[in-house]
Amino acid sequence: MEPSIIIADxxxxxxxxxxxxxVEHNYNVLASAKNGKEALALIMAHQPDLAILDIKMPFFTGLQIAEKCKDAEIKTKIVLITFEKDEAIYNTAKSLGIFGYVLKEFALDEIENCIxxxxxxxxxxxxELVEYIEVDSAKEKIKSLTKTExxxxxxxGETKTAQEIAKELFISARTVEKHKSNIRQKLALDSNSASLYLFxxxxxxxxxxx
Known part of the structure; x- marks a missing residue:
């Protein structure tokens, strides 16, 4: 039997x-809602397998609906679709146990994989969202580095060795290693040799x- 789905946007x-x-791809869409109030009522009434919700809607946001479902112990799995590339929203979604987060510009390409x-x-x-947030978070971490670091x-990143870096910056190879150690510590990276290059x-x- 096809999983039951409610959608809202x-x-x-x-x-x-x-x-x-x-519908064209033979999914069992029980109902559609055009705001958060309708969406929540439909979820409460039908308790579908899946609810695909826009984050920003009148009355209740997708996150608020997810929170109410969690409080009511409704087993419906929530998927959010949004244009928002926002780390705070992403973290809130994860803390609420939301199962999916799909960017609207990729929704039709990704929704089947997501479901x-x-x-x-x-x-x-x-x-795309995970990569954006990881890079955005990395940028914040970089701000803690000195100009030399x-x-x-x-x-x-240009695959220069410690000796080559030392020569270019007019410092000793030992000082380069010290800088590398400080960078790893500030960025909370693994101590393996590849971690700095990959970052x-x-x-x-x-x-x-x-």
């Missing part, structure tokens, strides 16, 4: 697009402008 075109897509993952009890968060990190690659575009 206050944008009529988005709601229709999502509804039509799911499949969620129904197998595996949370699904848009890769940032230079060392940039050169590590530098991850934030390479940001480092170029620093």
């Amino acid at each position: 206050d944008h009529p075109l988005v709601l229709k697009g999502l509804h039509d897509f799911l 499949h993952s969620v129904l197998n009890n595996t949370p699904y968060f848009s890769p 940032i230079k060392v990190l940039k050169l590590i 530098a690659q991850e934030v390479s575009n940001y480092l170029k402008n620093t």
Whole structure:
């Protein structure tokens, strides 16, 4: 039997697009709601397997609905769809036990993978969102580095050895190793030799402008 789904979005075109897509792909869409109040009432009445909710809706947001469902011990798995790339919202969603977080611009591309993952009890968060938040968080961490440490990190990202970095910055190789140790500590990175290089690659575009 196909899993039961309720969808909610206050944008009529988005709601229709999502509804039509799911129906065309043979999903059991029980009902659609155009605001948070309707969505919550439908979830309470039907207790579907899955509720796909816009985050920002009149009356109740997707997060507020998730919180009310959690308090009422309703087993419906919640998936949020949103344009928001916001770390605070992302963290709140995870703390509420939300199973999915899909960015609207990728919704139709990702929703089937998301549904499949969620129904197998595996949370699904848009890769684009996770990458954005990780990089955004990394940028904040970089602000704790000194100018010399940032230079060392940039050169590590360019695959320079400790000897080459020492020569370029007119310091000793031992001082370079000390800088590397300080950077790892400030960024809470593993002590393995690849961790700094991988981090530098991850934030390479940001480092170029620093």
